[in-house]
Structures are given as C-alpha cells and as structure tokens.
Amino acid sequence: MSAQAPEVARTPLCARLVQVSKLFGAFPALRQITVDLEPGRCYVLLGENGAGKSTLLRILAGLLHPSHGTVEVFGGQRPFEARDRIAYMSHSPMLYDEFTAQENLRYFANLYPGRACLSPEEALQQVGLDPQLNRTIGQYSQGMRQRTSLARVLLPIPELLLLDEPFSNMDIESARQMVQLLAKFRQSDRTIVLTTHQRELAAPIADWVLTLRAGRVASFESGSPQP
Amino acid sequence: MITRALWTHLVKDLRIEWRSKEAINSMLFFALLVVVLFSLAFDPRGSFAREIAGGVLSVATMFASVSALNQAWAREIRHQVLDAQRMAPTPGAELFLAKVLANFLFVTIVQVLLAPVFLVMYNLSILGQGWLLAIVLPLGTWALVANGTFFAALSIRSRNRELLLPLILFPIFVPALLAMVQATTAILTGESDPTLWIKLLVGYDIIFTTVSLLLFEVVLHAE
Numbered sequence: 001m002s003a004q005a006p007e008v009a010r011t012p013l014c015a016r017l018v019q020v021s022k023l024f025g026a027f028p029a030l031r032q033i034t035v036d037l038e039p040g041r042c043y044v045l046l047g048e049n050g051a052g053k054s055t056l057l058r059i060l061a062g063l064l065h066p067s068h069g070t071v072e073v074f075g076g077q078r079p080f081e082a083r084d085r086i087a088y089m090s091h092s093p094m095l096y097d098e099f100t101a102q103e104n105l106r107y108f109a110n111l112y113p114g115r116a117c118l119s120p121e122e123a124l125q126q127v128g129l130d131p132q133l134n135r136t137i138g139q140y141s142q143g144m145r146q147r148t149s150l151a152r153v154l155l156p157i158p159e160l161l162l163l164d165e166p167f168s169n170m171d172i173e174s175a176r177q178m179v180q181l182l183a184k185f186r187q188s189d190r191t192i193v194l195t196t197h198q199r200e201l202a203a204p205i206a207d208w209v210l211t212l213r214a215g216r217v218a219s220f221e222s223g224s225p226q227p
Numbered sequence: 228m229i230t231r232a233l234w235t236h237l238v239k240d241l242r243i244e245w246r247s248k249e250a251i252n253s254m255l256f257f258a259l260l261v262v263v264l265f266s267l268a269f270d271p272r273g274s275f276a277r278e279i280a281g282g283v284l285s286v287a288t289m290f291a292s293v294s295a296l297n298q299a300w301a302r303e304i305r306h307q308v309l310d311a312q313r314m315a316p317t318p319g320a321e322l323f324l325a326k327v328l329a330n331f332l333f334v335t336i337v338q339v340l341l342a343p344v345f346l347v348m349y350n351l352s353i354l355g356q357g358w359l360l361a362i363v364l365p366l367g368t369w370a371l372v373a374n375g376t377f378f379a380a381l382s383i384r385s386r387n388r389e390l391l392l393p394l395i396l397f398p399i400f401v402p403a404l405l406a407m408v409q410a411t412t413a414i415l416t417g418e419s420d421p422t423l424w425i426k427l428l429v430g431y432d433i434i435f436t437t438v439s440l441l442l443f444e445v446v447l448h449a450e
Contacts, residue, residue, distance in 0.1 A: 084316035092307040098243045110235040111315035
C-alpha cells in the first residue's frame, strides 16, 4: 500500500520510501510501505503496539536496513550516508547515567566534527532544563531524561528529526512545551517524524497523520496544524 | 594519531570508570582471588614459583578481564547509547580503538596493583632481564584487550554474551597466552632467551588489531 502527500511532485523530498518491507525472521514488521516526506513538515505516525512505527523510524535513521525496497533521503542519499543530518530519539534516553546532562551533551557534540552544533547550554535551555544542574542523569526523573534526550537530538541541528514516543513519561504541561519547541523547529524548514499514542498532543503540529496497522499504511491523512 | 572523536570516546570511558570503578574493582578482586588460590593450591617456592608464575599471572589477568570486557559494551547497550554512536558521523574504528585503550589502561592498573602481592605471595626473585617484563606484559595485555573488546562487541546482542565471550576469546588468545607465559617464564628463570616469544607477541598484536579495526565497522552496524 502506498501513500503520498498531494504536492510532493512540486517540492524536493526530505525522504522517500519505496515498497519498503522489513522482516524479522519470518515476521513482517513492515509491508511494502511507500511514503514521501516533504521538508518542513511534521508527520505523526499512529498505530497500535507492534504496528511497525518504531521499525519505520529506525529504517529512516539508517539503524535498520529494509529487507525489500529502497529508502532515500535528501535527494538520493542512503540514510547512513546522511547520518549527520538526521537525529533519532528512541524510547530509551540514549544517555549515560553516570554523566550530568551537560557532560552527556558535550560528549555527543564532540562526535559531530565540522558541523555547527548548538552549545549544550543552548540545547538544555531550549528544552527547559537548567544547564547548571549538577546531577547525573541517573538521578533525573523520567520526564527530565526525556527532555535531555530531546536536547541531545536537537544538538546537531538536524534536518530530519525522528522521535519515537517523545511525550511518554511527560506531564501534560511539559508535553505541550515540547510541542511548541517542535513547532519552532519545523518552521525552520526541518522535517519531523514522530510516533505517539497521544494523538491530541501532537495535533497542533501534525501536517500529516500516517496510521500503520500490522506493518501496512492504513491511512495517510492531512492534519490540521495550528499556524 | 589521536583524533578528536577517539579522544572524546576515551575520556568518556575513563571518566565513567573513575566514577563507577566497576571494571577495576571487579577485575582486581577476581585476579587477587586467583593468585591467592593458586598460591594455596601449589605452595610455590624457589625455582618452582618462577616456573609457574608467568602462567598464573597470565591466566589471572585473562579471567579477570572478561568481566570488564563484557561491561565495556554493556554500558553502551543499556540505554541504547550505541545507537546514538552509530548515528554519529565518526568512524566506528575510533570508538573501538578508544575502548581498547581504556580497557588496556584498566587491565594495566590491575596488573600494577597485583604485582607486589604476586611477588610476595610467590616469593619471587627475577633471574633474567627483569626490564623485559615491561615489554612482555603490555604486549600480552594488548593482545587480550584488543581481541576481547572486538569479540565482546560481536557478542553484545546475544542473550548468552557473558558465556559467549570467553568461549570465543580464549581459543583465539591461546597463541598470545603461550607467548606471554613462555616469555615471562624465560625472564623470571633466566634460562632462555624470550626474544622469539616477544616477536610472536608483536606479530600477533599487529595482525589482530588490524583485522579488528577493519572489521569493527561491520560489527557495529550489524542488526
């Protein structure tokens, strides 16, 4: 099953998936997904657990290879080749418990030589955390870890931002602040793909809503983002 | 040449170990236990002590380092930090080399702390050229940690990784172990020339480090 936004032909694509399937052993996590992603848009992936949302994000991130089909980003590159332009936030914080938020961010910033990154202080301030907080990540609440994890992915100022359940473990107010931050991010012509079970939280920024069911695209609808 | 990414990974590993002391503590206590148990079992004295000392030290280091080698990658897997490292635009070989250097440093620290205890427990006096130990032990340790770090990364996604690592590592480490034991014994007893064994260790280190560096990218990005 395929899905395309109507005006894709007129704008350069951020990513294109053509007939992408992913098998884990004999289990098909994704089946023949064809999707075009435009720059400067926010795509919200919905679906039940096991529908294939995380697998789709990991394929876009270049962390998984499709069993069949092709994935291209930024006009013909493979995701792995463009990994400095893509950032991925998973369920896990992808941070070291033994380090403070600043130490974690400084470590990851150093892994992007030659790319203009936000400073750790800027990234932490953007997600509403105090950069001077002298506590290790191991002592953070789940919500604070989630914010630090978001700061980590914002650090290299990516052109394609992939967020797996970014609102989990967050209170409503923090989640709304995160949505506002993502709205600003999208305005700078950067693309966001996020998965969530809380559709109403992502609604203000959702340009397109893609629903997966058993590894297939069940629907691909226009969202109603706030201007 | 030490690149910025290599230095970043290395400093990160050293800093984490400085705060947690997980690897060094577990290795040190395990190695001490092995050394003490062997000394109780064999009652080593005089020339007999010199003959078995190289083997005991090598085996103690080998067993002790397995726990640290497993922990080295387990820390990266724990919160999927490895995925963030895989997505960073830096060569995987730098991550590997930083890990090897950090593990090498941890094992060397344990050997340095273990040495006085070892000398006392085994009542050792060195009859050969003692300074050669400063070449043999680092070469043997490098062989152990370079292979160990590579195979720990290879087995990290396996459910039985703690069992798998020694099963893969120990047979491959046998030539280096043999060279390390023979060279150490030759130095302690002063009865033979350890040069051949040292050359073997150098060759082993060059070959296995090169192969590991070349293959690590594949291991890192395996699903």
